[in-house]
Amino acid sequence: MPKSLPGLCLHGLARAAFALLGLATLAPAAQARIELGAPAAEAEVTIGCMYPMSGRAAIYGKDSVAGIKLALADLKAGTLGPKPPKLRIIVEDDRSKAAYAVRIAEDFVRQDKAKFFCGMVSSGVAQAVSEVARTQKVIMVGTDHASSRLTMDALHRYYFRVSNDSWTSNAAGARYLAELQKETGWKRMAFIGPDYDYGHASWTDLRESLQLLGVAYDNVGEFWPKLYEPDYSAYISAIVETKPDIVVTALWGGDFVAFLRQAATTSFFESSRLANFDTGGNYEVMLALGSNPPPGLILSARHHNNWPETEGNRAFVTGFHASEGRYPTYAAAGAYSGIMAIASAVTASAPRHDVEAMVDALETLRLKLPKDPDGFTSYIDKSTHQIVQPMAIGKVVPNAAFPPAKVMLADWRVYAAEDLIPPPELVRRRRAVMGGKP
Structure with missing residues (x-):
């Protein structure tokens, strides 16, 4: 049975992580219409x-x-x-x-x-x-x-x-993972996503897409932090213990950036690659990655400034x-x-x-x-x-054409629109x- 770590509410180091987005850490007041x-x-x-x-x-x-x-x-x-x-x-x-x-x-x-x-x-x-x-x-x-x-x-x-x-994003992601498996032989996969409808739908869509493609893998863990979780340290430790080759995440926005920042201080990226097929390639993530991003990231988003x-x-x-x-x-x-x-x-x-x-x-x-x-x-x-x-999935490379971001995605693999219809x-x-x- 895969490991599961639902709903922990931990507090600590990550409260300041959102400042790395270049956004205010204090929430702005409610806006008038x-x-x-x-x-x-x-x-x-x-x-x-x-x-x-x-x-x-x-x-x-x-x-x-x-x-x-x-x-x-x-x-x-x-x-x-x-x-x-x-x-x-x-x-x-x-x-x-x-x-x-x-x-x-x-x-x-x-x-x-x-x-x-x-x-x-x-x-x-x-x-x-x-x-x-x-x-x-x-x-x-x-x-x-x-x-x-x-x-x-x-x-x-x-x-x-x-x-x-x-579905669209994970159907493309499944195709990317199928190609990557042929190239590298990866076998063990873990998933982490927010514990509400979007996270669970993303995991369902990825599993069904991989099944349709005939991709065999070992599901070594599913992890479900709450939306806007401030501290992912327990989840990161649990994921590292499962020894995955690939970790797929449906974390988005500041949550994804906080996870990246915290994971980079551990051994997470030494043996695992991290993929985020729906939101990970967003410009706010490129901005937060600075000039020294973690290795091996596989990312896409719903729109790209350079594709x-x-x-x-x-x-x-x-x-x-x-x-x-x-x-x-x-x-x-x-x-x-x-x-x-x-x-x-x-x-x-x-x-x-x-x-x-x-x-x-x-x-x-x-x-x-x-x-x-x-x-x-x-x-x-x-x-x-x-x-x-269509969907394009890429890797992080140095690119200063969209300042103040110092990296963007490149080495694109593009998947035809008609192939992504359920x-x-x-x-x-x-x-x-x-x-x-x-």
Whole structure:
């Protein structure tokens, strides 16, 4: 049986680790609502967005607002045509709390007459708001959270996602691990992820993807710290004791950086390689790694500043930098994509902007986005309402082109978008378990 270390609450050295991100260690105060785009009297539709604008995940909310502003600027410049839709966008701080987000969502519908919800970083928050969207028949466009349960197990007509979900990232990761096993013969694998829906969904997705590929391995341990755990020392010691060749993690943001910093002070990296296929390649991680990163890291993310090297991605990254004076995390690309997708659906449903017509438009959406390599255009998979895009996984190398970061990812292995769509039989099985409908 693999070892398991659930839910330890330890305190100590890691409380200062988040300063290494270049972010304030003190949580900023809750933010008042932000209104962007058209005023209420002129708007064709209202979009209610929820992001963490305070606390340890606040950078994702800040970058998402910047991404929304870039999308509005591109729409005004004629990206989707000479007459862009008039969108009223309201952003509220969901405080990463599901019950609080549900109240915000209900107010968006009752007071603001919103036809769309967008955003959300926490998959737990997103699941709660998704139920409001289902019952109220409000279209929800996920831009950051990633649990595959929302697109596979519990999908409903009004939910869509425009950034990688945990299935997409781990399907690519499984392919990387299969190739690496042929090259190195690795056999022993451990997993560590946050003890909530996203972490557990990621582990399920990775195991199912490896099984589909016929990859044999020894599962030597599963470890489940709480979200925002300040001290990973007990988990790191337990992982080292299992002697894994590969450790895969679904820790994200400051949690992942804290884990890296603490693991680097031990023997962790002497015999194990660490992989994070969904969030580990985020710019905030590159910034935190400094000029002397741990060896052997295998990372990817939902958007990269230096991949693909296309005109569209360069325009997005340089536009963000010109506006904000820094380089974006993947949250910015997700929010940008969400607003562009909503704008496309609103345009397609003119002049009535009927919700059902906008759902139909999103189900057939094809949209060129910053993440798309030349020759590829993102599209929605109708069976899961998940955006379909290629995935690139890389290694950390010196690169000072995106200061103040001193490293970026390179040596890319790119996996075709169509190979990352979950098999229909798997989707049907998971929905049957949850009582959902294909």
